[in-house]
Amino acid sequence: MPVGTRGTVKGLWPQQLREAGAQMILANTYHLALRPGADVVADLGGLHQMMGWNGPILTDSGGFQVFSLAELRTLNDDRVVFKSHIDGSLLDLTPESAIRIQEQLGADCIMCLDECPPHDVPPERLAAAVDRTTRWAARCREAQQRTDQALFGILQGGIDPGARERSAQGLLPLDFPGYAIGGLSVGEHPDLMYSTLDFTVPLLPADRPRYLMGVGRPIDLIEGVLRGVDLFDCVMPTRNARNATAFTSTGVVKIRNAKHQRDQSPLDPACDCSTCRGFSRGYLRHLFLSNEMLGPMLLSLHNVAYYQRLMRELREAILKGGGADFRSAHLAALRDAT
């Protein structure tokens, strides 16, 4: 899922997202609740109509901001209170209000409010976060009123097998239509993330979508899929695009590099996106050196198309029984794709 934090995947028209192969996108409860406000989004017809995106949308709950904006919030068992990064006003998130806001936003998949602790907390704090996340999940389930939104539970438990098991035991009785794996991609080494997936994914029912939150690099998606993950979200394709970095079939391309100055070839000859069909590396470099908006626009389209094609090809490989071969074949090009 390309990330549209504030109700727009940066630099792309909705139609271009579709052309790039995107099926589902993500938006952010915390950011949209602060601006323009969930009631404003509702007045504008809900997220789909407001953004002009008629495909599925998932909203996260604000739980990740409990981690990423730790200095702007206070937390207790009842609620988390954020001090707005925009104007300092207070945003009060309880499990109930997180659901109410997401019902106003109107996404297809919505998330329970969770507590995402840093990766290096001591065991007792990790356990407390798991238990709080479980209690909050029950309150979210209870608070849900709309019947047309799939509410996902979120597993916590860091890289500890026992804590993950405890989290699953708390959540699964609530019978969510989908489950997310939170608490990864928060600073731990990728190998630790993969090994955590090894014992965490099997805890989740095979007939419900499994969503690995905030992940990740192309190689992380492959490693995750091969371990049974169905959904991912990450800002990397669009953020890296704005930083002049492209994912290609032959590895990462830093388009500001002088060697591209007179290069008439496309960013990625193996790519059929509008950027690669229409423009040269030399032109892309010129756009970035000139700080022209079109540079980030063109690279964002390409990077989203790259991610979508990677997942499409991986699906096809798996259906043919060749998932592991696909991984091996892509490893060299992807190792440096950060």
Added chain:
Amino acid sequence: MPVGTRGTVKGLWPQQLREAGAQMILANTYHLALRPGADVVADLGGLHQMMGWNGPILTDSGGFQVFSLAELRTLNDDRVVFKSHIDGSLLDLTPESAIRIQEQLGADCIMCLDECPPHDVPPERLAAAVDRTTRWAARCREAQQRTDQALFGILQGGIDPGARERSAQGLLPLDFPGYAIGGLSVGEHPDLMYSTLDFTVPLLPADRPRYLMGVGRPIDLIEGVLRGVDLFDCVMPTRNARNATAFTSTGVVKIRNAKHQRDQSPLDPACDCSTCRGFSRGYLRHLFLSNEMLGPMLLSLHNVAYYQRLMRELREAILKGGGADFRSAHLAALRDAT
């Protein structure tokens, strides 16, 4: 002509320019010569291929920067030397090098190097600029080697009928395939521009395109067309779009205004551009308040579409004999469109 100073009309894909109705665009010799360099543009296949624009392109000569970057250049009868606004390096423009650069860039219409003086110079300086522009036009004509580019002469002479006549007398014997009116829209009152057009346009042959450089507001385009001008260029539709200001059939809309917060209606119900078909005023406001790229992108498309539709409707009105009525009908909505 939408303006693509550095080889991109800001915020728009070439395909979107076409969809907005643009037929011809403008790029800038001075800026492209400095970055990426005319030889780089040539190596990238010329402007059309580099930009992915297969319609006509006009490049100005750098003459306008003689005016707009007066503090960065020195001027004598032989040449103008610019100190690059990017890195301080020197760019040496002579009539001959201005043509050579434009032949490398490869636009369909290219411009003579001219001297564009400020609007309030004393008569003797105005006359000197006219005479220099005439001498330079002859040198440009002489320097031209490619036969597939239409080289336009540029009239100077400010708002003085005698100086304009003298300029025309100097240029017309050179038999250019098109003529531009330079030295307007440089700070003089619009009424003075219109009255200058009244006596300047008739000096130019009716069977050659007449191009009013750097103009202008929607009302200026109508006033110019009704006086016989065929071509215009202005950054206003895209620059105003980036500043959250839209041209609409009912006047100017400042989309950041609080009154648009919950407004589900399109920017301009009379407009069929993708922005007006797909997005609400409330969403556009949110994008601008959130500093999201999509805001300038959407408004740029709309404003270019607005300009193109205005010209299209004016053409149709003129063909039906109703040009003056068209002007009257639009005057109220356009008066504040600055």
